[in-house]
Amino acid sequence: MTGRAPSFAAQLAELESQGLLRTRRVVASAPATRIEVDGVQRTAFCSNDYLGLAQHPALIDAATTALREFGVGGTASHLISGHHASHARLEARLQAYLGRPCLVFSSGYAANTGALPALADAGDVLFCDALIHASLIDGARLSRARIERFAHNDMADLRHRLGSVSARRKLIVVDGVYSMDGDLAPLPDLLELAERHDAWLYVDDAHAFGVLGAGGRGTPAYFGLDSSRIIQLCTFGKAAGVAGAALCAEAEVVAWLVQRARSYVYSTAMPPALAAALDASLGLFADEDGRQRLAANIERFRKGCDSLPWTLLPSITPIQPLVVGDVVRVMAIAQALWEQGIWVPAIRPPTVPAGSARLRVSLSAAHTSDDVDLLIRALRRCAREC
Ligand SMILES: Cc1ncc(COP(=O)(O)O)c(C=O)c1O
Incomplete structure (x- = not known):
């Protein structure tokens, strides 16, 4: 393209060089905790389907x-x-x-x-x-x-x-x-x-x-x-x-x-x-069952995060953020989780303030206690190896 307007390609390249380029993954299965995404199966902790009703x-x-x-x-x-x-x-x-x-x-x-x-x-x-x-x-x-x-x-x-x-x-x-x-x-x-x-x-x-x-x-x-x-x-x-x-x-x-x-x-x-x-x-x-299962998952997850090196923000809600800080590091941890079969999104600036990049774990009533334990084990492994 000619002309004097700044090119979007340069802006995209700048985002990429800062580790801030956002990409999309393609989900090819029904909304659930275990989903097919980009052609592979993953246990997902990224949906807002907090009561697991999207497939009810x-x-x-x-x-x-x-x-x-x-x-x-x-x-x-x-x-x-x-x-x-x-x-x-x-x-x-x-x-x-x-x-x-x-x-x-x-x-x-x-x-x-x-x-x-x-x-x-x-x-x-x-x-x-x-x-x-x-x-x-x-x-x-x-x-x-x-x-x-x-x-x-x-x-x-x-x-x-x-x-x-x-x-x-x-x-x-x-x-x-x-x-x-x-x-x-x-x-x-x-x-x-x-x-x-x-x-x-x-x-x-x-x-x-x-x-x-x-x-x-x-x-x-x-x-x-x-x-x-x-x-x-x-x-x-x-x-x-x-x-x-x-x-x-x-x-x-x-x-x-x-x-x-x-x-x-x-x-x-x-x-x-x-x-x-x-x-x-x-x-x-009106049925309290889903909220009770969700509360049990939240409690289990928070207890399991005890020994992690990142800051788990105080939260009684399904949104459980682990603040890592650095953008490159949070992306490396999210990738390591992905390789262990788990999808947790990394949230970066400008969505959150600079220096507070985080893993945003979303819990649902549809997660089993085994799902939550799987995530905790994977996070502990990342803490040791990432
Ligand atoms: C706090 C808050 N408000 C509003 C919205 C927008 O809602 P919707 O996804 O229905 O457009 C969202 C969704 O991401 C949200 O998190």
């Missing part, structure tokens, strides 16, 4: 029946002709489950990038935790609101910023469970600050929905909170085993999002069959 017969049956009856496509946006009875049923089930109105989006990314610009505009301020998910950052940038980033889970910093900024509307934006660290937002403290400063509290509960709180209702339930100030994002591509998301909030907030969330208004609705599968998935959430 009840979901497959519901989707199959709906596919035969309603076809494949969403066919139009919700405000034109895409709002199907299965979406309405799903929203009604969610409302009964979470106790407040819910609005279904086709993904968590769409929900965050649509909702934040609808909820905050010029003259408003978004107080964002330093480690919020990329989709929230993008949503915040799309809004015309001023963005105040406070240090991760640092209530003193947030209190100071809330007190020193005046705005028409204030929104505190956090992840319920942080996706690369596995720790929780201190929701009771955040809600207290929201009340004192008359702010909304937007909680991205992607990694908590189905996992934490009674019936898997997420971090507000985990902390026993019930407040009209909380706007909770639940995503369906993780513990629910399907795809999509819902925002759960007061009726006036949901009504406003229907009018103004551009990713809702200007995008094709989720296919009705997925909404039907989600309805079936939510029907299984």
Whole structure:
């Protein structure tokens, strides 16, 4: 190519030379803990299918029946002709489950990038935790609101910023469970600050929905909170085993999002069959068995990591990060695990701060104790030999 614009090839080469080039592996089997990937079998610790529902017969049956009856496509946006009875049923089930109105989006990314610009505009301020998910950052940038980033889970910093900024509307934006660290937002403290400063509290509960709180209702339930100030994002591509998301909030907030969330208004609705599968998935959430098996796996894994030389971050969630630090070293360990039949992703900057490259172990209720022991043995071997 000619011309003066910088070439992408040079940028790609630079990423490669820094060990930061991302590649994709091809999975050729059904979602499970043992999968066929790039033509070989691996035990996987990298999926967000925390309850092992992605292959559940009840979901497959519901989707199959709906596919035969309603076809494949969403066919139009919700405000034109895409709002199907299965979406309405799903929203009604969610409302009964979470106790407040819910609005279904086709993904968590769409929900965050649509909702934040609808909820905050010029003259408003978004107080964002330093480690919020990329989709929230993008949503915040799309809004015309001023963005105040406070240090991760640092209530003193947030209190100071809330007190020193005046705005028409204030929104505190956090992840319920942080996706690369596995720790929780201190929701009771955040809600207290929201009340004192008359702010909304937007909680991205992607990694908590189905996992934490009674019936898997997420971090507000985990902390026993019930407040009209909380706007909770639940995503369906993780513990629910399907795809999509819902925002759960007061009726006036949901009504406003229907009018103004551009990713809702200007995008094709989720296919009705997925909404039907989600309805079936939510029907299984009340069963505590999966969460108990998941908790047992988390405990077993953490005990087994005792003697490893890397820092296991404090986490009661399926996200169990082992911080190695150096990019080259983390890649070498991930490769050594791969050669032992195990797939654990290495997470590098810019997804995590420089110097904190890590192995991100994701546990599921579908893992057996033998799977967890296999991983622990492989990690110990890497610690000795890598
Ligand atoms: C914290 C968090 N929020 C939002 C999303 C986006 O959700 P989705 O995958 O449904 O687009 C993710 C997914 O990776 C996430 O981890």
